Amino acid sequence: MPLILLCGYPCSGKSTIVSLLADILKQHLPHYSILIVDEFKSGNLQSKITTNYDIRCDIYADSIKEREFRGQQKSEVERALTQSQSTIVIMDAPNYIKGYRYELYCMAKSHKHQQIVLFSDIPPEISEHWNSKINRYPDDLLSDMISRFERPQSTQRWDNPLITIEPHLWNSPSTDNMESVIIQIKQLLNNKGKGKIQPNKSTQLTIISSSNYLQNLEHITQQVVDHVLRSQTRGLSSVDLPMCFQNEHNRDVVLQITNSETKYTIGNLIRLKRRYIAVQRLKFDQLNTVSDNASIATNFLQFISFNGDLCDDEAS
Incomplete structure (x- = not known):
């Protein structure tokens, strides 16, 4: 379909x-x-x-x-x-x-x-x-x-x-x-x-226990937060994924810094991280399935890009 x-x-x-x-x-x-x-x-x-x-x-x-x-x-x-x-x-x-x-x-x-x-x-x-x-x-x-x-x-x-x-x-x-x-x-x-569409590693869902999933989610999102903060400190114009999460399917996923009006402070990123985890936990409770590590990191970086202005709204 x-x-x-x-x-x-x-x-x-x-x-x-x-x-x-x-x-x-x-x-x-x-x-x-x-x-x-x-x-x-x-x-x-x-x-x-x-x-x-x-x-x-x-x-x-x-x-x-x-x-x-x-x-x-x-x-x-x-x-x-x-x-x-x-x-x-x-x-x-x-x-x-x-x-x-x-x-x-x-x-x-x-x-x-x-x-x-x-x-x-x-x-x-x-x-x-x-x-x-x-x-x-x-x-x-x-x-x-x-x-x-x-x-x-x-x-x-x-x-x-x-x-x-x-x-x-x-x-x-x-x-x-x-x-x-x-x-x-x-x-x-x-x-x-002639052949079924097969989900690749960036979209494939896997079964995982609740405790392991939440611990893994916390660890991966924190790695992304730390990577964004380090990249900003180095004055980079854009942030890609940490190397350990990069693959052929997500190499073009980046977070723009130069053209963004949002300054990604540690407070902003932690708020976005908590919000992202809350959304993912709700999905897990409903489906009991999650994406692999690379997909979690990819989706979180995109979540920061699409939702970064919410932090400014909350702080104002």
Whole structure:
């Protein structure tokens, strides 16, 4: 069962693409069911959106709310991926942060599912024009979201396979525009049928006892904290993983220092460490499974990168 991940600017035609794609998938692949995880319906947003007000403006204008919202979406996708193997899951959301796409990629692979990125590639001025027609986002917020967009790259494993669509070049929306897309998706599904997707070491779950797990988690996260502090002292512009946790799957995972407004003090890092351990302990209580050491270190470094600004909020 593949996860088809939409990606694109706000107001770039993603939902139109999803609607057309769902229709044509039902025609070409009738033995599959289609499940859409829709940003519009995630976290009960639909009940909070009216003709005069869209709560998504509040969410995307606040980094903390946006992070919480992405967490809700990720949970919905994970629940969908645990359903029938004959279901195609389509995630209709901007997915404009490459680190988030990487998280979704790892999650899909841990459940032995393939991820396909469907990129709605339009110029920024088209996004602005389409937004003006529906008046969804204020101009300053839209510009900010566009500036933060991290384009998918087929050279990155979490963005590959990458299928690019240019809906602004269509004469009108129709399933005819999706014919080349469905051909590529069918080819990918056929290739998948020749061999099962296997989780690699960075995503594979293993069984471990509670006491050993917590002790191991404490030890690994402290190693990462110490490594970040030492790297800052040396004046490095970015921090990679400690050498003992590096492998072919996580060598490109780094924590940026130079371009970050956050100063990673020991107090900040300890707070993030405690929060990360609390989240992982909750997952362990629910699933009784954990990732290997390299994956724990990788996920914690990414957790610091994505959540570092929370420490400043708490301290202020």
